Amino acid sequence: MQYTDSRIRALVEISTMVTSTDNFFDIKDNIIEKMLDVIVPAKACVNLFIRDYKYAHLVCSSTLDFIPNFFKRNEKKEHHIAFDSYPIYIHEAIREKKIVWIKDIFKxxxxxxxxxxxxxxxxxSRAVFPLISSNEVIGFMTCFFIEESTQYTDEDIDFIASVASLIGLSIEITRKKRDSDFMIKKLRGSLNFINKATDELYKNLNLDSFLKPLSKQICNVTFSESAIIVMKGFDKGIYHESTYGKNKDLKVLAENLHIKLKEKQYKIINGKYFNEGNIPSFIKNESIRTILYHNLVIDDIVIGYIAVANASRYSEDDLKILNIFATQIIFAIERYKNASKLIEHKMMEKELELVQEKQRLIMPNNNITLPNKTRVSYYFYPTANLGGDFCDIFFINDHFLCIFIADVMGHSILANYFSAMIKGALKSCIDDKKTAAEILTIINHNLCEDFNSLDIYATARLAIIDLKTHRTNIANGGHHFPIGIKKEGTTIIAEEIVFNRGLPLGIFCDTKYEDDYYNVSDYELICVFTDGIIEAYGVDGEMFGIDRLKEILIDNYSKSNDEINDKIREELFIHTNQEQPKDDIMLIIMNNK
Incomplete structure (x- = not known):
């Protein structure tokens, strides 16, 4: 089929619109307008399905006059039209995924x-074009022909069908982006929640109180009606159970599924979801419409399971969510077991890699933009083993930003454990009425006995920035001074911002830290770091050193934070000839440009 030049141009322009955005709703009206510029029918609209074909939502209706107002008056929800009310030929088009053209409505x-x-x-006359995404009909486009049907040709229909295909593609792009964003939010929210629950496990030493809020969170994040977690604990083999929701049958059905899996009578690896129509007969129950299941596994041994039921439908994304929860539950228990025994043995390399990855995930958002457009970014590169470097960057309120960095001595789960303790202590005592020195003094006092009992200490630096005046309140606990980059005439200078060094946390319980002050706006760029950078040894035995770091910052201060970080990493690799650092590297860059 050959198109006229105008239609070819129209298809090219519509294709460009579709591929240049990930939001169909930003371009929907432009697509219809471009199509109607080169085709005879003067009116068109798009309907998108919601709630499993129960309703069709009317969009792209700007060329219509009567229909939008008619359905707005007659439907409780704006432009949500019950699909059962549509003529049978539209149902036929959707069911058979084909174009249906009614050439004379009145005959x-x-x-x-x-x-x-x-x-x-x-x-x-009216033609209906199903909109296809991932081989699924997600809606339909309608073209309304004003004149007699004899005025239109098959070529017209083919052209409109091409536009409908592009609309389907645009909607698919939009859905994938939306699903991806939603999945990321769910994962991030789940990880943050589990991290808080893990902190409670350390405080209360009670597995039941740890599992109870998790069962509710799992239920909510998967949009389920009920949830259950059952697992063998580390305390003399006692089984622990936590349920949420009202469905009493879930426990029985989940236990049946668990037994079948242990007996290897049903093919499954670690997780599985069942929707309506494919639930196995041995767990079928009238009160369970859908079910999602995942094993809890330690060293290839199944110690329990998580199950949720009666979401409208489960998917692979929900299975990934359950996998995250299962992994984090095992991770939290293993960390607690090892911490309670003072970590007298190493974990297997696979477990270390798992903890290392989760350590990255619980870090704060690594880019924050202040009201004056100052960009604050952090970068973390852990060793092959666990380490104790960490930071926290957050707004205390609308007026103050907190930047905290610490380096716990050692590379083990114990160092990682104390990192979490320090972070929890910071959040519990931070407020805008205390100075940085007062807060650091409280943290040291509260944790000192724990540090001393295990012969551990940590360097730390706490900065509270007034977002209006840029005056920064500093308290230092033995940490390296930050490097500031500033202009003096045409010369770029790198200098250490010197203040009271202070003692590391955990040395003396009665240490009182001192407040220092400086203005961050005096500098083009400020770099805060842990000793993993300047104490990195080269093949010749020479340390990387602070002067080398200053030179890199002077040469690259005008670049973006990411580019500066990449350059530091590149120079470290050249110096050490090692891709994996031997010590944790934590880098914070505040860019005032």
Whole structure:
């Protein structure tokens, strides 16, 4: 089929619109307008399905006059039209995924129910084009022909069908982006929640109180009606159980599924979801419409399971969510077991890699933009083993930003454990009425005995920035001074911002830290770091050193934070000839440009 030049140009322009955005709703009206510029019918609209084909949501209806107002008056929800009310030929088009063209609304019996609409809207012929995404009909586009159907050709229909295909593609792009964003939010929220629950496990030493809020969170994040967690604890083999929701049958059915899996009577690896129509007979129950299941596994041994039921439908994304929860539950228990025994043995390399990855995930958002457009970014590169470097960057309120960095001595789960303790202590005592020195003094006092009992200490630096005046309140606990980059005439200078060094946390319980002050706006760029950078040894035995770091910052201060970080990493690799650092590297860059 050959198109005219105008239609070819229209398809090219519509294709460009579709591929240049990930939001169909930003371009929907432009697509219809471009199509109607080169095709005879003067009116068109798009309907998108919601709630499993129960309703069709009317969009792209700007060329219509009567229909939008008619359905707005007659439907409780704006432009949500019950799909059962549509003529049978539209149902046929959707069911068989084919184009249906009614050439005369007033003669074809299939369109009898819409003649009132046709008369008031002023159309005589109507063609319906299913919108396909991932082989699923997600809606349909309608073109309304004003004149007699003999005025239109198969070429017209083919052209409109091409536009409908592009609309389907645009909607698919939008859905994938939306699903991806939603998945990321769910994962991030789940990880943050589990991290808080893990902190409670350390405080209360009670597995039941740890599992109870998790069962509720799992239920909520998967949009389920009920949830259950059952597992063998580390305390003399006692089984622990936590349920949420009202469905009493879930426990029985989940236990049946668990037994079948242990007996290897049903093919499954670690997780599985069942929707309506494919639930196995041995767990089928009238009160369970859908079910999602995941094993809890330690060293290839199944110690329990998580199950949720009665979401409208489960998917692979929900299975990933359950996998995250299962992994984090095992991770939290293993960390607690090892911490309670003072970590007298190493974990297997696979477990270390798992903890290392989760350590990255619980870090704060690594980019924050202040009201004056100052960009604060952090970068973390752990060793092959666990380490104790960490930071926290957050707004205390609308007026103050907190930047905290610490380096716990050692590379083990114990160092990582104390990192979490320091972070929890910071959040419990931070407020805008305390100075940085007062807060650091409280943290040291509260944790000192724990540090001393295990012969551990940590360097730390706490900065509270007034977002209006840029005056920064500093308290230092033995940490390296930050490097500031500033201009003096045409010269770029790198200098250490010197203040009271202070003692590391955990040395003396009665240490009182001192407040220092400086203005961050005096510098083009400020770099805060842990000793993993400047104490990195080269092949010749020479340390990387602070002067080398200053040179890199002077040469690259005008670049973005990411580019500066990449350059430091590149120079470290050249110096050490090692891709994996031997010590944790934590880098914070505040860019005032």
């Amino acid at each position: 074809d019996e299939r369109a009898k129910s819409e003649r009132f609409l046709a008369q008031n809207e002023g159309y005589k």
